[in-house]
Amino acid sequence: MIGYAGPMTTAAERIGTVVGQRYKVVSLLGEGGMGFVFLADDLKDGGRVALKMLKRDEASDPIVLARFEREAVAMQALAHEHIVAPLGYGRSPEGDMCLVMEHIEGETLRTMLKRVRQVPVPTVLEIARQVSLALERAHGLGVVHRDLKPENVMLTTLADGKLRIKVLDFGMARLLTGGPSTPLTRKGAVFGTPEYMPPEQAMGQPVDERADQYALGVMLYEMLAGGRPFSAKSPLEMVQKQIRETPPKLRASAPDVPLALEAAVERMMAKAPADRFPTVAAAAAALAASSD
Amino acid sequence: MWIGTEERRLPYAQPKMSEDDPIIGTLIADRYRVGRRLGQGGMGVVYVAVHEALHKQVALKILQKLARLDPDAVARFEREAIATANLKHPNIAETTDFGQLADGGFYLVMEYVDGTPLRRLLAEQGKLAPERALSILRQVGSALATAHARDVVHRDLKPDNVIVVSTPEAPDVVKVIDFGLAKIRSATFGGGATGLTSVGTVMGTPAYMSPEQVMGQTVDQRADQYALGVLAFELLTGRPPYKADDVGQLMMMHVGAPVPSTREQTPELPPEIDTVTSKMLAKLPDERFASVADAMAAMETAVSSRPAATQAVVAPRSTPMAPIAPIVDTTTLPSPQRSTRKWLPIAIGIGVASLLGLLVLLVIVVRSCGTQTTASTESAASSEELADSAAAPTSVVTRSPSTAVTPVTPVAPATPPQHGEGKDKDKGKAKGRK
Numbered sequence: 206m207i208g209y210a211g212p213m214t215t216a217a218e219r220i221g222t223v224v225g226q227r228y229k230v231v232s233l234l235g236e237g238g239m240g241f242v243f244l245a246d247d248l249k250d251g252g253r254v255a256l257k258m259l260k261r262d263e264a265s266d267p268i269v270l271a272r273f274e275r276e277a278v279a280m281q282a283l284a285h286e287h288i289v290a291p292l293g294y295g296r297s298p299e300g301d302m303c304l305v306m307e308h309i310e311g312e313t314l315r316t317m318l319k320r321v322r323q324v325p326v327p328t329v330l331e332i333a334r335q336v337s338l339a340l341e342r343a344h345g346l347g348v349v350h351r352d353l354k355p356e357n358v359m360l361t362t363l364a365d366g367k368l369r370i371k372v373l374d375f376g377m378a379r380l381l382t383g384g385p386s387t388p389l390t391r392k393g394a395v396f397g398t399p400e401y402m403p404p405e406q407a408m409g410q411p412v413d414e415r416a417d418q419y420a421l422g423v424m425l426y427e428m429l430a431g432g433r434p435f436s437a438k439s440p441l442e443m444v445q446k447q448i449r450e451t452p453p454k455l456r457a458s459a460p461d462v463p464l465a466l467e468a469a470v471e472r473m474m475a476k477a478p479a480d481r482f483p484t485v486a487a488a489a490a491a492l493a494a495s496s497d
Numbered sequence: 498m499w500i501g502t503e504e505r506r507l508p509y510a511q512p513k514m515s516e517d518d519p520i521i522g523t524l525i526a527d528r529y530r531v532g533r534r535l536g537q538g539g540m541g542v543v544y545v546a547v548h549e550a551l552h553k554q555v556a557l558k559i560l561q562k563l564a565r566l567d568p569d570a571v572a573r574f575e576r577e578a579i580a581t582a583n584l585k586h587p588n589i590a591e592t593t594d595f596g597q598l599a600d601g602g603f604y605l606v607m608e609y610v611d612g613t614p615l616r617r618l619l620a621e622q623g624k625l626a627p628e629r630a631l632s633i634l635r636q637v638g639s640a641l642a643t644a645h646a647r648d649v650v651h652r653d654l655k656p657d658n659v660i661v662v663s664t665p666e667a668p669d670v671v672k673v674i675d676f677g678l679a680k681i682r683s684a685t686f687g688g689g690a691t692g693l694t695s696v697g698t699v700m701g702t703p704a705y706m707s708p709e710q711v712m713g714q715t716v717d718q719r720a721d722q723y724a725l726g727v728l729a730f731e732l733l734t735g736r737p738p739y740k741a742d743d744v745g746q747l748m749m750m751h752v753g754a755p756v757p758s759t760r761e762q763t764p765e766l767p768p769e770i771d772t773v774t775s776k777m778l779a780k781l782p783d784e785r786f787a788s789v790a791d792a793m794a795a796m797e798t799a800v801s802s803r804p805a806a807t808q809a810v811v812a813p814r815s816t817p818m819a820p821i822a823p824i825v826d827t828t829t830l831p832s833p834q835r836s837t838r839k840w841l842p843i844a845i846g847i848g849v850a851s852l853l854g855l856l857v858l859l860v861i862v863v864r865s866c867g868t869q870t871t872a873s874t875e876s877a878a879s880s881e882e883l884a885d886s887a888a889a890p891t892s893v894v895t896r897s898p899s900t901a902v903t904p905v906t907p908v909a910p911a912t913p914p915q916h917g918e919g920k921d922k923d924k925g926k927a928k929g930r931k
Contacts, residue, residue: 399712409741409750440712441752445780448753 216241219258223248225297228256228305239263239273244308254292255309259302270302277304279348279375287339289359289373309371311361314424318355323431326462328368330492332358333425335370337489340421343375344414344485350375351412353420354401355427399443400433404476407444415478418485422473425492429470430458448476465495518542520559524549525604526596529557545609555593556610560603578605580649581676588640590660590674610672612662615728619656624735624763629669631800633661634729636671638793641725644676645718645789651676652716654724655705656731703744704737708752708780719782722789726777729796733770734762738778752780769799 216233219241223229228245234255235242240263245256263269277294284290293305314332318324324332336358343350350357350372357374397406403419406412427433434452437443452474455467469491475481482488520531521544529546535556536543546557582592594606615633618625625633637659644651651658653675660672707723710716730738738757739750756778758771773795779785786792 404753407749408753408755409739409746409748410754411746439709439714441709441714442781444712444752 216243219243224256224258224299224301224303228254228303230256239269240302245305253308255289255306257304257306261301264300264302273302273304276375279343280304280306282346283343283348283375285339285342287335287370287372288342288375289371306373309359309361309373311359311369314355314358314360314428317360318428323459324428326429326466326496329425329428330466330496331368332360332370332428333421333492334489335368336372336421336424337485337492339370339372340414340417340485341489344417348375349412349414350417350420351406352397352401353417353424354398355424358424399437399440399447400435402444402447403478404448405478407447413478414485415481418473418481418488419475419478421485421488422470422481425470426452426455426474429462429466430455432458434474463496465497466492469495520544525557525559525598526594529555529604529606531557546606554609556590556607558605558607559598560605578603580647584644584647584649584676586640586643588636588671588673589644589676590672592676607674608672610660610662610674612660612670612672615656615659615661615671615732618661619731619735625732627733627766627800630729630732631796632669633659633671633732634725634796635793636669637673637728638725638789640671640673640676641718641721642788642790642793645721649676650716650718651721651724652710653702653705654721654728655702656728657702659728703747704739706748706751707782709782711748711752717782718789719785722777722785722792723779723782725789725792726774726785729777730757730759730774733766733774734759736762738774767799770796773799 216236219230220232220243221230224245227247227249229248231244231246231253233241234244240257240259243256243258245254246252247254259269259273274294277291280289280291281294289309290307291304292307293303295303297303336353340350340353352374353372357372359371359373361369361371363369397420399407401420401423403412403416406416423434435443435446435450437446452471455470456462456464469488472491473481473488482491518534520542521533523531525531525546528549530549532545532547534542534544542559544557544559546555547553548555578592578595582595585591590610591608592605593608595604597603624630637654641651641654651673654673658673658675660674662670662672664670705724705727707716707720710720727738739747739754741747741750756775759774760766760768760771773792776784776786776795777792786795
């Protein structure tokens with residue numbers, strides 16, 4: 206057992222504590238299977254950070270640790286204006302595995318989609334443009350995100366009214382050149398999210414950067430149509446639909462969508478990776494040209 | 498941490514075979530003298546023990562003491578143990594006792610099965626002759642069907658959990674071990690810490706894991722049918738249906754890869770077999786057979802509906818199929834009464850053995866005119882009794898460490914912590930793991 210399973214295992218108990226004599230935990234931003242994300246005050250440099258912390262009963266698991274570290278390493282390497290920046294990583298003196306990231310004021314695309322079911326075409330295209338830039342950066346460095354979904358896209362409305370997008374959570378990221386991944390499959394870590402999972406991943410085939418293009422395609426479909434292409438009773442059924450089912454025509458639920466945009470999104474969501482755009486950049490170019 | 502073929506190589510999952518195990522030699526529950534270690538898994542250690550009063554060897558599993566075991570978890574554990582202990586079937590290793598130790602850990606006492614794990618049989622022989630494979634599958638299927646009728650799902654059926662006991666009188670008598678243990682694991686381990694018990698999620702062994710297990714969904718008896726399908730595929734072809742270097746990919750192959758044909762590996766098999774294995778290996782539980790019994794009945798039909806083809810299996814491939822006369826004309830066998838059917842070939846085998854026995858006895862009777870009446874009635878005992886007695890331990894145990902408790906990890910599509918609104922999860926989505 207690495208560290209110790211101290212009494213502080215719930216998020217509430219962390220609020221108000223200072224991590225590594227530097228980050229004072231303010232509130233809980235989110236909780237996932239393996240850890241918490243807190244909003245914290247940086248007592249040294251001022252300002253606020255997002256503090257991702259592994260749960261203590263998870264931190265003794267080498268697979269979870271490896272995944273956590275992978276995310277930190279990937280983020281470090283990616284440094285990009287549309288990718289959330291890491292500020293620090295390691296084990297705190299208190300024994301917690303922490304990843305300190307810039308804190309982004311804003312909301313996730315998921316939250317926005319709950320407010321605005323159908324997003325106007327120009328906004329969708331702007332979101333697509335910025336997410337594509339982030340993906341191009343990652344892919345250029347041989348990193349596939351593998352878990353792109355609205356929950357992992359942060360939106361901030363800047364003072365001038367413009368949108369700024371940042372992609373987060375590279376915890377599932379995989380280096381393209383890395384050969385077979387370490388089996389970070391524990392707890393389904395490798396599985397991604399059924400709603401955005403490309404068929405090749407669902408079939409257990411090797412995954413490359415075109416997997417991210419597929420996920421982005423599903424996200425665009427969701428924003429434009431006001432709902433995802435498939436609905437299912439279970440994750441397993443959802444995955445089967447990703448493999449077998451052709452999505453309903455986008456323009457059936459969103460007649461305002463230009464034909465070329467519909468075609469581009471369809472191509473991004475092609476079942477066979479070879480039928481998609483060769484790169485995210487190519488997809489982005491087609492999207493940008495689609496509303497001309 | 499879990500044990501599969503891949504993971505066992507990882508240092509943290511290595512069984513610790515320490516000789517200085519303090520529990521060895523001690524008396525558990527005032528009756529079981531703990532002997533040597535048979536194996537270890539993440540959940541506990543299996544020992545050979547001797548019931549002191551009865552001088553009987555048993556397999557004793559000590560389940561790791563749990564850090565936080567709430568009363569609910571204890572209750573779940575007990576319910577599962579009771580359900581499992583009440584399974585009575587010649588092909589199920591019996592659970593005879595369980596209880597809680599002073600330190601809060603649990604122990605389970607099981608029939609000590611002395612045989613060869615199917616895993617080893619497969620390793621030694623590659624694929625089995627179809628008749629032999631079918632005989633083993635039939636017994637495993639029968640064990641599963643009985644368990645399912647009592648709402649017990651095995652959840653971790655794999656060749657390591659199928660022990661084959663062979664005696665001259667009864668070859669290949671199967672004992673399925675670790676019934677419901679996976680559920681007990683989830684009941685105790687998946688509980689408080691992960692909150693996954695409500696979903697009933699249990700991780701099996703990647704090579705035999707049903708798609709719904711991979712996706713972290715509720716598991717029912719159809720997951721066992723799936724695992725039996727994998728087992729059937731492996732016995733008939735000598736290789737599992739899916740292979741990948743990456744465990745994650747292997748698991749996703751169960752979810753989405755096309756089901757391969759048994760005949761790619763073993764072209765002699767009748768095509769009907771593929772129809773059956775494909776249905777057992779269907780991705781969605783609803784697309785499989787309604788029950789293991791139905792699946793096995795279909796498999797029997799697939800084999801027996803084409804006697805010529807089954808013969809061709811044993812004959813060289815070049816031999817034309819038509820001229821070969823079936824040894825047993827299966828068309829004249831009593832038809833579809835399922836329970837009879839399932840046991841028929843074994844019964845025939847045992848019947849033949851019994852007949853031989855009777856002949857020998859007759860010879861003895863003729864020669865010595867002694868008191869043979871009791872002996873002859875014994876040899877006419879039912880096939881089940883024979884199967885039972887044949888399974889009685891006689892020699893050294895051959896179970897490998899891998900037949901030990903397999904540590905389990907609940908699995909579900911992970912929803913990693915969100916930077917922003919981590920709790921934002923819409924309904925259609927997979928439930929995040931714990």
